[in-house]
Amino acid sequence: MTSTAPSNARAHELADRFEATFGAAPHGVWAAPGRVNLIGEHTDYNEGFVLPFAIDNRARTAVRLRDDSTVRLLSTSGDQRLVEAATTALAPGTVTRWAKYPLGVVWALQQHGIEVPGFDLLLDSDVPLGAGLSSSHAIECAVATALNELTGAGLSAEEMVLLTQHAENAFVGAPTGIMDQSASLRGATGHAVFLDCRDQSVELVPFQTLEAGLVLLVIDTKVEHSHADGGYASRRAACELGAERMGVKALRDVAVADLQNASGLLDATTFRRVRHIVTENDRVLQTVDVLQTRGPAHIGPLLDASHASMRDDFEISCPELDLAVDTARIHGAIGARMTGGGFGGSAIALTPVQDEQQVRDAVTRAFADAGLTRPDIFTVTPSAGAARIP
Structure with a gap:
């Protein structure tokens, strides 16, 4: 969604579908964006710096509270099968499929001492799954924003960031940091979110690509990844070991x-794992400085260096991501890198507007020549954070 009107129209369609499905109108529709991380990969759980932004792809949730403890999710x-659960019987490891994300939020709210009644929920999301754009966090942040309002919990954005992180870590079982939730809950149109993961402080940094004659292309390689797999966990363990051996609280x-x-x-x-984190933190700080003083047309070399570090030192890239990045650069991108947790997902390519089609065509052709699944290529713009849709 690139404007308010289409987003509102889609929300109204979701509300109508909710009423047809559950027999009553929802109490509201809440939306939360996915995110692209411009730079700063795996630095978040090392108490470092990240620079993501909320994108115009969103998860929307129509929600109506019930007068019992039953939760119905659709x-x-x-997977369009109805999921039923009881708020009184939630525990880590008991929920599968996409339902673990909204129910993880319910569980985390309960752990926070907030009583959550039953509710009906209908989800509609256009955040690509498995693409490294934080589709799961978009769901969690939309649900957290809805339940925060409906229960009168009064949680701040900062508190909801930690709450959804707790849901991810303890209920879903993914050892993620706070970057994704922070971008989704605290994003702003035309800005990236410069986040200090040690103290949760945020500075909004101008990132206006179109005004600079640029587009940010996302290249979804269609190689799905999972944050709950061993690769992600082993990288985190290596970082913790490095910090311990070096006698510091965190690699920050x-x-x-x-x-x-x-x-x-x-x-x-x-x-090598430590070197990636340390140099990536430095690249985030440099990128913020360049954006504030010279603008987005000058950050390309930092994006390129970030990808090389993730490929060689952190070893979280894959042949498809490398092909996307290298091809985009050769055909006009001023900088490109993989984005997200790695082991698949998406790359980003910061590209002059006049070269956009050339880059799109070249990447599509390169994947076809390599016998790979056709990638999905689209543009994203910095968007507003989670909110109720009028």
Whole structure:
């Protein structure tokens, strides 16, 4: 959605469908965006810096409270089987499929001491699944925003960030940080969210691509990934080991100048993991400075360096992501990198408007020549955060 009117129209259609499905109108429709991380990968759980932005693809939830403890969940796409659960019987590991995201939020609210009644919910999302654009967090943030209002919990955006992180970590079982929720809950149109993951402080940084004659292309490789898999967890464990060996609370406390000493304290693999985090934190700070002083047309080399670090030091890229990034660069992108947790998902390519079609065509052709599934390529713009839709 690139404007308010289409978003409102889609919300009204969802409300009508909810009423036809559940027999009564919803109490409201709430939406939360997916996110693209411009730069700062895997730095969030190391108490570092990230620079994501909310995108114009959203999860929308029509919700109506019930007078019992039953929760009924339905999606307009994908797995459309009705899910029923009781708010009184939620526990980690007891819920599967997409229902674990909204029910994880319910569980986390209960852990926070907030009583949540039963409710009916209809989900509609255009955030691509498995593409590294945080489709699951968009669902969680939409549900958290809805239930926060409907229950009168009065949680701040910062509190909802931590609450949805707790749902992800303890209920869903994914050891993620706070970046995705922060972008979804605290995003603003035309801005990236410069987040300090140590203290949750946020600074909105102008990131207006069209005004600079640029578009940000997302290249969904169609290689699905999962944050709850071993690859993500092993990278986090390596970071924790590196911090312990270096005697710091988190890798946030290690400077680029400290890396020479680190090489003598760590095994080769752990050192590479640490080097990625330390240099990536530095790249985030540099990117913020460049955006504030020179504008988005000058951040390309930082995006390129970030991808090289993720490919070589953190080893979370894959052949499809590398092909997308390399092809986009050759055919006009001023900078490109994989985005998200890695092991699949999407790449981003910051591209002059006049070269957009050339980059699209070249990437599509390169994937076909390699015998790969056709990628989905689309543009995103920095969007507003989670809210009720009028």
